[in-house]
Amino acid sequence: MNALSPAPSVLDASGVETDVALQHLREALQGADDGELFLERSESEALFFDDGRLKSASYDANEGFGLRVVAGEGAGYAHAAEISGAAIARAGEAASLAKRGYSGVAAEPPRATNAKFYGEDDVLASPGFGDKVELLQRIDAFARARDPRVVQASVSIVGERRAVEILRADGRLLRDVRPLVRLNVSVTVEENGKRESGGTGAGGRTAFEAWISEEQWQAQVEEALRQALVNLDAQPCPAGEMDVVIGPGWNGVLLHEAIGHGLEGDFNRKGVSAFAGKMGERVAAPGVTILDDGTIPNRRGSLTIDDEGTPSERTVLIEDGILVGYMHDRQSARLMGLKPTGNARRQSYAHMPMPRMSNTIMLGGDRSQAEMIASTQRGLYCAHLGGGQVDITNGKFVFQCTEAYLIEDGKITTPVKGATLIGDGPTVLTKITMIGDDFSMDPGIGVCGKSGQGVPVGVGQPSVKIGGLTVGGTNV
Numbered sequence: 314m315n316a317l318s319p320a321p322s323v324l325d326a327s328g329v330e331t332d333v334a335l336q337h338l339r340e341a342l343q344g345a346d347d348g349e350l351f352l353e354r355s356e357s358e359a360l361f362f363d364d365g366r367l368k369s370a371s372y373d374a375n376e377g378f379g380l381r382v383v384a385g386e387g388a389g390y391a392h393a394a395e396i397s398g399a400a401i402a403r404a405g406e407a408a409s410l411a412k413r414g415y416s417g418v419a420a421e422p423p424r425a426t427n428a429k430f431y432g433e434d435d436v437l438a439s440p441g442f443g444d445k446v447e448l449l450q451r452i453d454a455f456a457r458a459r460d461p462r463v464v465q466a467s468v469s470i471v472g473e474r475r476a477v478e479i480l481r482a483d484g485r486l487l488r489d490v491r492p493l494v495r496l497n498v499s500v501t502v503e504e505n506g507k508r509e510s511g512g513t514g515a516g517g518r519t520a521f522e523a524w525i526s527e528e529q530w531q532a533q534v535e536e537a538l539r540q541a542l543v544n545l546d547a548q549p550c551p552a553g554e555m556d557v558v559i560g561p562g563w564n565g566v567l568l569h570e571a572i573g574h575g576l577e578g579d580f581n582r583k584g585v586s587a588f589a590g591k592m593g594e595r596v597a598a599p600g601v602t603i604l605d606d607g608t609i610p611n612r613r614g615s616l617t618i619d620d621e622g623t624p625s626e627r628t629v630l631i632e633d634g635i636l637v638g639y640m641h642d643r644q645s646a647r648l649m650g651l652k653p654t655g656n657a658r659r660q661s662y663a664h665m666p667m668p669r670m671s672n673t674i675m676l677g678g679d680r681s682q683a684e685m686i687a688s689t690q691r692g693l694y695c696a697h698l699g700g701g702q703v704d705i706t707n708g709k710f711v712f713q714c715t716e717a718y719l720i721e722d723g724k725i726t727t728p729v730k731g732a733t734l735i736g737d738g739p740t741v742l743t744k745i746t747m748i749g750d751d752f753s754m755d756p757g758i759g760v761c762g763k764s765g766q767g768v769p770v771g772v773g774q775p776s777v778k779i780g781g782l783t784v785g786g787t788n789v
Contacts, residue, residue: 322478322488323354323476327376329396329397329398333398334480335480337380337401337405338350338380338401341382341404341405341406342482343409344412344415344416344417345383345412346383346385346419346644346647347420348380348408349380349381349482350378350380350480351378351379351659351666352479353375353477354374354376354476355374355473355474355661356374356473357371357373357471357473357474358373358472358473359371359470360449362450362453362467363467375394376394376662377392377395377661378396379662379664379665380401382408384412385415387411389408389409390408391407392662419482420643420647422485422622423481423618423621423622423653424624425485428608428617428624428625430611431490431491431492431518431519431615431617433490434520436472436473436494436520437473439520439521439522440525448525448530449469452468452498455530455531455534456468456534460538463500463501463502464503465501466498466501467497467498468496469497470521471495473493474491474492474493476490477489477620479618479622485622487622489618491518491616492519493518494523495514495516495524495757496516496521496525497512497513497514498530498534499512500534500538502538502542504545509542509544511540511542512540513536514757514758515756515758516613517611517757518611518613519611523611544716547730549730549786550717550786551729552786553784554781555781555784556691556720556746556782557692557784558720558779559695559777560776562753562755562756562773563698563755564697564698564774565673565772566772568674569759569761570710570712571709571710571741572741573603574670574703574705575588575706575739576603577639577640577645577670578641579642581639587706587708588636588639592637593636595634596635596743597635597742597743598742598743598744600748601631601742603630603631603676604628604629606672606674607627607656607672608625608626608627609672612771613758613759613770613771614769614770616658616671618655619655619657620658621642621643621653626655628640628654628655639651639654639668640669641653641654641668642656643657655671656668656669659766660768664766669761670761671770672770672772672773673773674752674754674772675748675775675777677749678748680778681751686720686725688747689723690720690722691721693720693784696718697717698714698734699713699714700713707737708740709737709738710736712734713733714733714734731785731786733785734782736782736783744779745778745780746778747776747778748775749777751775752773752774755772759771
């Protein structure tokens with residue numbers, strides 16, 4: 314891996330003097346409550362191996378800036394792919410129209426931090442392109458040789474290095490260089506004319522070396538194959554209300570979607586969240602503690618600073634079942650009379666920041682998964698969740714189980730397909746009856762969507778048992 318020498322400022326590399334950019338920013342922010350100049354330069358690479366050959370390979374490089382002016386509950390935003398003094402001046406003039414005679418008091422700048430949660434290494438440099446292609450070939454060959462029922466394998470490797478700079482009106486230029494890599498494996502098997510698939514992904518904010526060791530990728534192939542073979546034997550899932558045991562790790566995506574979004578500050582300020590106005594009240598079963606933590610080293614959702622320059626932090630949202638906090642950007646916090654939590658995120662320089670999750674997790678308890686299964690007479694064990702639909706404002710969800718089993722008389726029995734979990738997040742929180750001692754994080758695959766913007770996130774949880782959850786199925 315090639316370590317970079319200290320890289321020049323995005324502004325400097327573009328030939329724009331910091332003093333000039335600062336002058337344009339200050340003129341735009343005169344009389345505003347808040348705002349910033351957000352600059353970005355990114356490089357990304359993606360290789361996709363499918364059907365026994367390299368199907369696609371791409372490299373992309375982008376740069377640009379966005380200038381935001383915050384006035385009350387409104388904000389003006391202008392962005393451009395050209396970083397120049399003239400472009401920044403035009404953006405400032407356009408964004409400042411949001412003030413329209415408004416006269417505010419400039420908010421205190423973000424606090425400083427010495428934290429650094431990942432390095433500035435060039436994650437795309439090593440291994441080289443040829444070595445990446447050879448690696449994908451090896452993974453493909455290994456997957457096809459593992460079982461005669463394997464008829465297809467797909468492998469992809471994706472990497473990104475994003476340099477972000479945030480110029481504040483106080484003159485501070487904040488910098489964060491954000492690596493992000495991921496390796497995906499999918500396997501399709503066929504038996505007696507029936508085809509099923511399984512897939513795995515792994516990654517984080519580190520160099521590729523952490524994810525492409527032979528032990529690592531072979532384990533991913535074995536897991537994808539195991540899932541596919543389980544699905545070959547799966548029977549239609551019965552429908553009805555039953556106790557459900559949900560496994561640890563990635564299944565925290567249900568927590569993220571059905572509950573996490575409802576704890577974001579903007580939804581609560583506007584009163585459209587199911588949790589609005591419930592601060593200090595019991596909203597979950599005793600023992601349930603949920604937090605958002607953007608400081609976990611190398612995790613997909615971790616950031617040294619958020620996209621306004623506020624240092625990331627560990628924010629407790631629900632403590633022992635009691636609602637104690639929300640996630641905020643600077644605007645949300647100011648309007649609610651609270652402090653920012655480092656949760657301002659944006660997809661790119663072309664997007665305004667908003668309150669978003671980083672790594673959202675439920676802390677572990679003291680019960681074993683074996684206890685949960687043994688205590689269930691009739692129920693469903695959901696080992697892996699797939700996609701789903703969620704109404705963010707009330708938490709109502711429908712989630713597909715990509716790997717699930719019936720629980721009968723305290724034992725895991727038949728694998729089932731077509732199982733869906735139906736309910737709403739706030740109610741499910743009150744129906745949690747057991748919290749496992751097997752907490753784990755997801756393998757590094759999460760992407761969160763909100764208002765048309767996608768950002769990388771992490772999730773994590775222990776196994777949990779939920780009493781009386783509606784299960785949809787094809788066997789009625």
